[in-house]
Amino acid sequence: MLTTPSLDYNLLAPILIVLGGALLGVFVEGFVGRAYRARIQIIIALVTTATAFCWVISIHNLVSQTAAVDSVSIDGGGLFMQGAILALAFVALLFFTQDDHFAPQASALPGSQEEAAAVLAGVQMTEIYPLVLFAISGMLLFPVAHDLITLFVALEVLSIPLYIITGLARRRRLLSQEAALKYFLLGAYSSAFFLFGGALLYGFSGSLSLAMIRNAAAVPGANHIFLLLGIVLMSVGLLFKVGAVPFHSWTPDVYQGAPTAVTGFMAACTKVAAFGAMFRIFIVGFAAVQNDWRPVFVAISIVTMAGGAIAAISQRDVKRTLAYSSITHAGFLMAGIIALSKAGLTSMMFYLVAYGFATIGAFGIVTLVRDSTGEVNDLNRWAGLAKKSPGVATAFALFLLSFGGIPLTAGFIAKFSIFTAAYASGNIAIVVVGVLSSAIALFFYLRVILIMFFKEPTDDTVTVAIPSFLVTTGITICFVITLVLGVYPNLLFNLANTMTTLVP
Amino acid sequence: MNLLTLTIVLPLLGVLGLVAAPKENTHLIKLIALGSSLVTLVSSLLMLTKYKFGVQGFQLVSSHSWFKVFNINYAVGIDGLALVLILLTTVLVPIVVVGGWNEAENGRWSVKTFYMLILVLETFMVGVFAATDVFLFYVIFEAMLVPVYFLIGGYGRGDRAAAALKFLLYSLFGGLLMLAAVIGLFVVSIHQGPGSFDVTALSHLKISHNTQDWLFLGFFIAFAIKAPLFPFHTWLPGAAKSATPGTSILVLGVLDKVGTYGMIRFCLTLFPEATKTFAPYIIALSLISIIYGAFLAIGQRDLNSLIAFTSISHFGFIVLGIFAMTSQGLTGATLYMVNHGFSTAALFLVGGWMIERRKSTQVEDFGGLQRITPVMAWSFFIAGMSALALPGLSSFVSEFLVLIGTFTRYPAAAIIGTLGIVLAALYILILVQRTLHGPLQPGNEDTPDLNWREKFALAPVIVALVLLGFYPKPAIHVIDPATSQIMAAAQVTDPTPLAGK
Numbered sequence A: 001m002l003t004t005p006s007l008d009y010n011l012l013a014p015i016l017i018v019l020g021g022a023l024l025g026v027f028v029e030g031f032v033g034r035a036y037r038a039r040i041q042i043i044i045a046l047v048t049t050a051t052a053f054c055w056v057i058s059i060h061n062l063v064s065q066t067a068a069v070d071s072v073s074i075d076g077g078g079l080f081m082q083g084a085i086l087a088l089a090f091v092a093l094l095f096f097t098q099d100d101h102f103a104p105q106a107s108a109l110p111g112s113q114e115e116a117a118a119v120l121a122g123v124q125m126t127e128i129y130p131l132v133l134f135a136i137s138g139m140l141l142f143p144v145a146h147d148l149i150t151l152f153v154a155l156e157v158l159s160i161p162l163y164i165i166t167g168l169a170r171r172r173r174l175l176s177q178e179a180a181l182k183y184f185l186l187g188a189y190s191s192a193f194f195l196f197g198g199a200l201l202y203g204f205s206g207s208l209s210l211a212m213i214r215n216a217a218a219v220p221g222a223n224h225i226f227l228l229l230g231i232v233l234m235s236v237g238l239l240f241k242v243g244a245v246p247f248h249s250w251t252p253d254v255y256q257g258a259p260t261a262v263t264g265f266m267a268a269c270t271k272v273a274a275f276g277a278m279f280r281i282f283i284v285g286f287a288a289v290q291n292d293w294r295p296v297f298v299a300i301s302i303v304t305m306a307g308g309a310i311a312a313i314s315q316r317d318v319k320r321t322l323a324y325s326s327i328t329h330a331g332f333l334m335a336g337i338i339a340l341s342k343a344g345l346t347s348m349m350f351y352l353v354a355y356g357f358a359t360i361g362a363f364g365i366v367t368l369v370r371d372s373t374g375e376v377n378d379l380n381r382w383a384g385l386a387k388k389s390p391g392v393a394t395a396f397a398l399f400l401l402s403f404g405g406i407p408l409t410a411g412f413i414a415k416f417s418i419f420t421a422a423y424a425s426g427n428i429a430i431v432v433v434g435v436l437s438s439a440i441a442l443f444f445y446l447r448v449i450l451i452m453f454f455k456e457p458t459d460d461t462v463t464v465a466i467p468s469f470l471v472t473t474g475i476t477i478c479f480v481i482t483l484v485l486g487v488y489p490n491l492l493f494n495l496a497n498t499m500t501t502l503v504p
Numbered sequence B: 001m002n003l004l005t006l007t008i009v010l011p012l013l014g015v016l017g018l019v020a021a022p023k024e025n026t027h028l029i030k031l032i033a034l035g036s037s038l039v040t041l042v043s044s045l046l047m048l049t050k051y052k053f054g055v056q057g058f059q060l061v062s063s064h065s066w067f068k069v070f071n072i073n074y075a076v077g078i079d080g081l082a083l084v085l086i087l088l089t090t091v092l093v094p095i096v097v098v099g100g101w102n103e104a105e106n107g108r109w110s111v112k113t114f115y116m117l118i119l120v121l122e123t124f125m126v127g128v129f130a131a132t133d134v135f136l137f138y139v140i141f142e143a144m145l146v147p148v149y150f151l152i153g154g155y156g157r158g159d160r161a162a163a164a165l166k167f168l169l170y171s172l173f174g175g176l177l178m179l180a181a182v183i184g185l186f187v188v189s190i191h192q193g194p195g196s197f198d199v200t201a202l203s204h205l206k207i208s209h210n211t212q213d214w215l216f217l218g219f220f221i222a223f224a225i226k227a228p229l230f231p232f233h234t235w236l237p238g239a240a241k242s243a244t245p246g247t248s249i250l251v252l253g254v255l256d257k258v259g260t261y262g263m264i265r266f267c268l269t270l271f272p273e274a275t276k277t278f279a280p281y282i283i284a285l286s287l288i289s290i291i292y293g294a295f296l297a298i299g300q301r302d303l304n305s306l307i308a309f310t311s312i313s314h315f316g317f318i319v320l321g322i323f324a325m326t327s328q329g330l331t332g333a334t335l336y337m338v339n340h341g342f343s344t345a346a347l348f349l350v351g352g353w354m355i356e357r358r359k360s361t362q363v364e365d366f367g368g369l370q371r372i373t374p375v376m377a378w379s380f381f382i383a384g385m386s387a388l389a390l391p392g393l394s395s396f397v398s399e400f401l402v403l404i405g406t407f408t409r410y411p412a413a414a415i416i417g418t419l420g421i422v423l424a425a426l427y428i429l430i431l432v433q434r435t436l437h438g439p440l441q442p443g444n445e446d447t448p449d450l451n452w453r454e455k456f457a458l459a460p461v462i463v464a465l466v467l468l469g470f471y472p473k474p475a476i477h478v479i480d481p482a483t484s485q486i487m488a489a490a491q492v493t494d495p496t497p498l499a500g501k
Helices: A009-031 A034-058 A076-097 A113-121 A128-144 A148-166 A173-205 A210-218 A225-242 A250-257 A260-285 A287-313 A318-339 A342-366 A390-404 A410-424 A428-454 A469-487 A490-498 B003-020 B026-050 B080-099 B111-130 B134-143 B145-155 B160-191 B199-203 B209-226 B235-242 B245-270 B272-299 B303-324 B327-358 B374-387 B394-409 B411-436 B452-470 B473-489
Strands: A369-371 B059-067 B072-078
Touching: A009 A034, A009 A076, A009 A128, A034 A076, A034 A128, A076 A128, A076 A260, A076 A342, A076 A469, A076 A490, A128 A148, A128 A260, A148 A173, A148 A225, A148 A260, A173 A210, A173 A225, A173 A250, A210 A225, A210 A260, A210 A287, A225 A260, A225 A287, A225 A318, A250 A260, A250 A318, A260 A287, A260 A318, A260 A342, A287 A318, A287 A428, A318 A342, A318 A410, A318 A428, A342 A390, A342 A410, A342 A469, A342 A490, A390 A410, A390 A428, A390 A469, A410 A428, A410 A469, A410 B160, A428 B145, A428 B160, A469 A490, A490 B059, B003 B026, B003 B059, B003 B072, B003 B080, B003 B111, B026 B059, B026 B080, B026 B111, B072 B080, B072 B111, B072 B134, B080 B111, B080 B245, B080 B327, B080 B452, B080 B473, B111 B134, B111 B145, B111 B245, B134 B145, B134 B160, B134 B199, B134 B245, B145 B160, B145 B245, B160 B199, B160 B209, B160 B235, B199 B245, B209 B245, B209 B272, B235 B245, B235 B303, B245 B272, B245 B303, B245 B327, B245 B473, B272 B303, B272 B411, B303 B327, B303 B394, B303 B411, B327 B374, B327 B394, B327 B452, B327 B473, B374 B394, B374 B411, B374 B452, B394 B411, B394 B452
Parallel strands: none
Antiparallel strands: B059 B072
């Protein structure tokens, strides 16, 4: 007899809406004239993410284990991550609207006649938008997935579009394509690790469900060798996605090569999705054997914090600097998982939002700083930026101060709360290394501020493009959120605190 | 609104006024800045009418929930210790505005930005002394660095960007260590009931000896960098050399006091056991500061660095008084903070005017000023005498109290400390001789004397120096209850005098 599977469409709607928007975007690519495509695509993307966000809000206090035949669990923790991803993605999409980020024709060889023709025709790849929506749908599924297959599918759905759009930068195309290839190859390896880990976990527990794996792990005296191997391999896949040392080497190249607007989106949203999934997997599935994996995570967190901060010191490229800073932040965020407590989850949620908006804002500003050939990422040429456009320099300084965790910015509250959670769970070493890495990291944040504010502008100093209305809106949103959450954190923290339910 | 909160907020209202003011009208901008700092001064003086003298504990308290999950409050209140330092702040800011009337003109940014930064800084400075919530204190402690960074880097001289960066990195590093300790303290308080950041509640915690030691160090190093105590002082000379006189007055006169204030408020009261453990080492460091700072001051050729090094020596005295842990020592140290604020203000004001006129910071470029600019020379002389703690000027009282207080517990330390006084005479008298007396250096012939604005700015400082020198009783009367309360919290009593010895 065949029973139809029960799907709770109400709970899955945010994911489905985004998928629907992506499919609509594909149709638009096929049937709408070139002249209108970009405009229609951006409207579809923004409306889709906004609708999905509203839907998440409307279901924010529902809890279900059986939304999609036990493979998706809808709960406070998952919905918060979904809401965060959608809000961040919406703001990130605002920066996509400047019309010269993306390659005119991805299939044309860099420097070829076809490319020149495409440039002359004034076209731009608009497939970006459906691809981003596909990636978002994967990101939405990742933190709520409750079995190994769904996790893997979500991981791939979020990754593959990102590999493609990484290679679509309009300028420095070779660099961009190299980054895409690197990202794809390493990403494929890490996915394979993830999958292999999943297979071992299935072999250990006889089930794909995280709940069953937890039950099997909790049996005293069982042989845990496959469980532990599975955890290790799966962690490799996850740690790759968040860019933790020693799986971080793609981060600087990809952040540098990808179109800058995409980098902001990728840096903020992927982190939310991956850390959301990681928290669920480790707290729901592997909490019983925490004594086995926790020390390893502590070590990785420590080398990630310190490694990212130290490597960033010598960077001269603003995107690479931000990439290394994101590695450091991945280390800080791991402290939330290691705390393995409600406080850890709350502070991680807050951290992800605070970091996400500052990151999107910072990369958004990078898209504005240019010379005649395009974006200028060389920090030395940012000298005296504050004199030319004090507003942009001030906003960038605020985002950097937030990364550095200076009080009265959201980043400080985030850092404080996540360190408190780690300290309260007894991981004092993380707190000590964390503050020391913060001190090192501050050095390069402050150096950028110094270059912008205290260096005299030179002849080849760059100009700041007049931002469009949408871009200005995007930067303003990020600026206000970074400041307001720093001065009055209750707004988000109380919400995060009430949304820490995770179905077992 | 609570009068204390009003005093904290008033400078911010001035900032709003400045935002509205047109950028070109620098005169109006300066008047707004002066006006709001004067209103703040009046508001802080009004606190004296509400303050109950001779009573222990925090007064004019007010508390509002700020960050609920962690039970963090906007909690402010003052005791004698905080009161005198807040008054020092609110008195010095208008003096800085008047005294450095033209110092923002040659900055990297507009005059408007300069006074906005000054007023924001004033809010933070009053707030940091008023905070009774450790988290609030920490937030302000860190946030106040940002305006100073831009004040030094944007309006200073010479290698100002590097000096500003060095200052900021040093302070932030200390701040981060303190953050770890603040978190640790909070976690301890969670384990012993509802978590809290209230400084009074935290002082009742039972903290194990080992934990105390670590937390103490986290706080102490942050404060020692701020104070600055040897060997954490190396940022100061650069900052003082590069900053404008007004900024220097605020940094050395008020901001650095946050360090010594923090030692008293947090190190002593929250970690009494650890304080006893580390006191001998800290006293050794403070003695090194006294002597080392004095020797380096003798050798300086740059007027601003010289004043900075004298401050290192004086901060040594303050720390010595704090960690001697006697009531005279503590009262003396607190009084010293106020007196040092005024005497540094006088030195930097007059020194700044001399530099402004001569366009040089080198001591050897001056000379013979006594003859051409008698008022300026006498002012500088008085400021110098106060720095060497001449009896009759305020520093003498506090230095004397510190040394007596130290002698009852650590006689050897007091004797070594006394050497500092001798060296102080040396560096000040050499400075006075080189700048004011002797043959007139070429280039100084047409130096104008102090004008009315400058006299007006300096007069209150000189009055304070003389008044507190001859009649320190009211100040001591305010400080004493706070001192005895801190002594009780630190679980120490004065050593009994050894009769007949």
